[in-house]
Amino acid sequence: MTSENLSDLLGIFRVVVDSGSFSAAGRNLNISPAWVAKxxxxxxAVLGASLLIRSTRALRLTDAGQECYRTASIVADELTWLKDKLCADSKAITGVVRLNVPSIIAQDVIAEHISEFQMKYPSLKLDIVVSDSFSDVLNEDVDIIFRVSRALEDSTAITQQVSFVPRVLCASKDYLSRTPKIETSHDLKGHKALVFDGPQSSSEWFLRCREGQEWIAPNVVLRANNSFVLKRAAISGAGIAFLPKVIVENELRTGQLIHLNQIEDADPFKLFLLRAPRKHLPKRVQIAWRFFAQACKDKTSWE
Known part of the structure; x- marks a missing residue:
């Protein structure tokens, strides 16, 4: 078997895994499911290993199949890179860029720039998975991961810090009108706190005011692993929330939430982009990386 034929088989195998079945892969490739299975x-037979566990419900990868899928992805990316290298017109670059994005970045940064991205690169498609869990760029089928964190652990991944993600203390006007006045971080201890519970989160808040900076243990009445739930609870008057500024800017402008700006975030999170280290980074990934890194930097209200 020639290397070209093997490349074709790897490509078909990748489509089968991405599609979830022989039938779906056949539709995507415009060939019969029986031919795909063959x-x-x-x-x-060529590799001398079973790649898929076939059942009436679904296909499942064996250990060898998982390794083969990773190789198939690399081969596909290498071929795409070669094609891109021979084509100077960015509008002719085709393919899918797979992004893994936390919810606060997906809804308030990425979504508003998709139309601009489509206009600049009409032949490129985006496949976005919104997830607040930490994904492994080396082992998962993803091109670029957006990660909000204070710092990244040692990794072989290629990383770029693109912005800060400061949080603000905020509450509804109704809540603040019926509770004790807040002038320093110590005053927060007598208030109801709406606290984020997720990766690298803490039940304490690290804050700065005129008196200096310190960790405050608020009176937690609600924990949630979703910032938008906390925002809605704060708007309804349930308490004080410590939320990323990017997701409450509109509510602060309209007065639905009041910014307690006498107290600041003493240790803002950072936004990083991560990708797997590859000798030849596909042009489609280079384009998306540069575009969304700049889009995040341009979010000047984060400064």
Missing amino acids: QVTRLE
Whole structure:
């Protein structure tokens, strides 16, 4: 078997895994499901290993299949890189860029720039997974991961810090009108706190005011692993929330929430972009990386 034929089989296998079934892969490739299944069987024979566990419900990868899928992705990216290298017109670059994005960045940064991205790169498609859990760029089928964190652990991934993500203390006007006045961080201890409970989160808040900076243990009445739940609770008057500024800017402008600006975030989170280290980074990934890194930097209200 030639290397070209093996490349074709790897490509078909990748489509099968991405599609979830032989039938769906056949539709995507415009060939019969039986032919797709036959090509996967040929690939298994060439490699001398079972790649898929077939059942009436779904296909499941074996350990060898997982390794083969990673290789198939690398081969596909290498071929795409070669194609991109031979094509100077960015509008002719095709393919799908897979992004893994936390909810606060997806809804208030990425979503508002999708139309601009489509206009600049009409032949590129985006596949966005919104997730607040930490994904592994080396082991998951993703091109770029957006991660909000104070710092990144040692990693072989390629990273770029693109912005800060400061949080603000905020509450509804109704809540503040019926509770004790807040002038310093110590005053927060007598208030109801709406606290984020997620990766790298803490039940304490690290704050700065005129008296200096310190950790404050607020009176927690609600924990949630979603900042938008906390925002809605704060708007309804449930208490004080410590939320990323980017997701409450509109509510602060309209007066639905009041910014307690005498107290500041003493240790803002940072936004990083991560990708797997590859010798030849596909042009489609380079384009998306530069575009969204700049879009995040341009969010001047984060400063």
